[in-house]
Amino acid sequence: MKRIYVKEEWCLGCRLCEYNCAFANSGEINMAEALKGKQIYPRIHVEGNNSITYAVSCRHCEDPVCVKGCIAGAISRSQGVVQIDREKCVGCLTCVLVCPYGALAPGENGSMIKCELCLQNQCGAPACVSGCPNGAIVYEERDENQ
Numbered sequence: 001m002k003r004i005y006v007k008e009e010w011c012l013g014c015r016l017c018e019y020n021c022a023f024a025n026s027g028e029i030n031m032a033e034a035l036k037g038k039q040i041y042p043r044i045h046v047e048g049n050n051s052i053t054y055a056v057s058c059r060h061c062e063d064p065v066c067v068k069g070c071i072a073g074a075i076s077r078s079q080g081v082v083q084i085d086r087e088k089c090v091g092c093l094t095c096v097l098v099c100p101y102g103a104l105a106p107g108e109n110g111s112m113i114k115c116e117l118c119l120q121n122q123c124g125a126p127a128c129v130s131g132c133p134n135g136a137i138v139y140e141e142r143d144e145n146q
Helices: 016-024 031-033 064-071 094-098
Strands: 003-006 043-048 051-054 074-080 082-084 137-140
Touching: 003 051, 016 031, 016 043, 064 094, 082 137
Parallel strands: none
Antiparallel strands: 003 137, 043 051, 074 082
């Protein structure tokens, strides 16, 4: 299965991945209208300090603990992709606590959000990948040993 991988040595910390993600998931046609002057809710987050930055997103684990920990049954794994049913999510934050990668966060209405590979939003690569100016985020098939 294709997944998002981050090349930390190439990450500039510019946060364009966050903006492209938030826009792709906004449902709007114009990026400025969708994001200008508003709090954004990206499904990928840039972390780090001045010496190293990197993007954090869902790893779509083979045996995801967020699915097991979700008390509402809102998180599931289908065809290798871990997804959240925001209608079922009660915003308890249990998934945030159990995820070892810090990939989940509260969204605009309190339900959890995470990377779902832009499968509902567009064709081709996820928005964070296509919007990364330095090629630090890639969407590719890899051997599990890499």
